[in-house]
Amino acid sequence: MTTSHDAVAGEATIAGETWRDCFGAVMAAVADCFPRRESRLLAREMAQAMLMGLESRNCWTLAEAMGHGSPSRLQHFLSRGVWDHNGVRDRMAAWTAGELADSDAVLIVDETGDEKSSTDAVGAAHQYSGALGGVGLCQVAVHLTYASPRGHALIDRALYLGTDWARDEERRLLTHVPDAIEFSTKPQLAAGMLRRARTLGVEARWLAGDEVYGGRDLRRCARELAFDYAVAVRADHTVATPAGGFTANALARRLPRQAWMRMRTGHGLKGDRHYDWAWIGVLADDAPEPGNRVEDGHSVLVVRRHRFTGELSFYRCHSAIPVTLADLVHVICTRWRVEEDFQLAKGATGLDQGQVTCWNSWMRWSLLSLLAAAVLTVTLARTTPTTGSSDLIPVSARELLTLLRITALPLPNRDTDHALHWSAWRRRHQAVAQACHQRWNNITAAAAT
Template identity: 70%
Template structure:
């Protein structure tokens, strides 16, 4: 008779094999991006290190966990090492989409902020971030998730440079921002990632995002690239119907009571979540040049209503083929997958912990974190497929965090923690902290003398 412990042991074996296969597969896919063996091996080690059980992840803690005498090799790897992180990004996207492939897959875009203590970090500025819950000193980056019935993972990212930051030549030089990088809005960054996804031939049909990405230009770009979309828009968004042009709230007020449909949109700890939904046919306003608007597909405004508060949300949608309200609701709800990916990449793979300040270092740290998160996502998908849910035991599915806890004792290398190594790093840290303190004291004395 199979017990709960036996089942967990079986799942642990499956997870270990799935991790080993996924890790080897991705590292083989990106190997061409590392021209030297030492950089290729360091990339492998850092990817594993991102998922080790550490209180904090940065070059110091990773170097210590990986058994190195100092962080210099890792710092060089991130800032000046000879490897192509843009090509590696493309290989990561192609590999992830291949592992989770689905012709009906959804590309989800959203931004997230990482709090910073200084404007010395590339792109750091006082700006709004939903992750911070308001305006704060942070970096903001736009990310793209690939989501299918098999799983989901982040596959691309673009660092957002506020206009004042992007125009500051001194800060650009100090942080080694390439000359070709100029100010771009968040929708423009999303459009660049959509172009890359199409050029890579990723199997995906849909594109979705929140209100930031519901503007006309990005919707037109999506259609030009052949993506159907379901994008949130603001309440004052105006749409044209067969009888005139109205604001979204005006159209919602005209919906008959019988036209609303209650649909389940997910489940939480308190049970299933339900909302009321309605579908309104509208005329497309984003037809690309050269296409006939009359034969270019189907445009809709989808309205969501909270069951109790009656709060309304609006979504502009377009599909080349006829599509049901249920399908559109599923696409709209897929948008929340990227929030799960942010939580996983930050909480499990150190996406927001890098303490890097330069452009190249940020690009490479975020990419290594995405490597780790993508391998974990694919491992999770393979494990879930292999073990199924037919064991009949009172056992909840393992979460990503639970899966990682198992992998840390079965597949991932253990952080080095022997006595001599710990003492070496204690001495190293204290010495460098002393040097930093003395440097600050000397600088303060110089500036105080100059002021008098």
């Protein structure tokens, strides 16, 4: 026990020093995106506060923890403050990808939804979200994760505006959506982030995504940008072969028994996970125009079969150079890293807790949440375990955050007078809000009669 205690103490010290170095490096990289020293320091404070051990994270709770007398400074900083959040996004993405760089890294696209109580929030509508488990009132945003053997982190995001939202001029004006923002499908938002990543010089080889991102247009975009890909497709997805066109499901049913190979695809708490895999050579249908021929590179359909239920999943893959089935399986399984990044960003840095309603506020809140999570990931990548003892598993991102809250992160303000001030502030604010709601209900009730 003493040996383990000493090892953890050493890791905590190293992690604290590493986090300070990483946080200082990323803030230095984005410094000139803030024209004023005050806004730069406030961004620094807010990113740190995102990682504090708070029950929830919004402008009220962060302002109280940071020692402010009200949330007005943070609200102004997010909604009307003069600073270049797109520049910060690009610098943060380039820095994170540079720290985790690997020539075979995977860019993963996926969307997540944040439940909302009103359609007043920008982009909020009744729409499907996997995070909600169905249709609900939520905001949906497409995210981009950079994943390599060194670690994985979210590096970009784009808010999805449905057709009704994108065409509603009144709601656009109320939430300050820029005129240049038009309706884009989720694959189109993903394509924009891929182009931005390539422009920034992000070193990556692969694109991975679920069935939403398996369409021809996004696959063609990936090839134009010199990305190989492994994206999920539906069972009724049609592929061309030398023998003609078939659905993915029909091709899988024709596979002989010897075509299947059982492979390990991950490790969970209950042990290794294994699936049966097979691949089929198909003709590419997404050659960039003009230029490359359809037959350039290697295009295959990968099929995964559950060992016990026999359930099939399908993946359209393309590589500029020959690859093995094991290579493609690795990329396909890497796609799940984005789910871990969603869990970290939502649970540790408040990605889904902002309670912001306008375009700028959403962009900036999500950006600072991603920045805080990225610094945590890079700190974990840089931290070398001090012991190889078998009675300690490697430190996780959540466990690292627990250590950082002890060694490096500022503590929430717990002064008694400050807490009493905030209790009075909240109650006054809530009293005013209650009176406004009652007045509005009386007006609408009178109008109805």
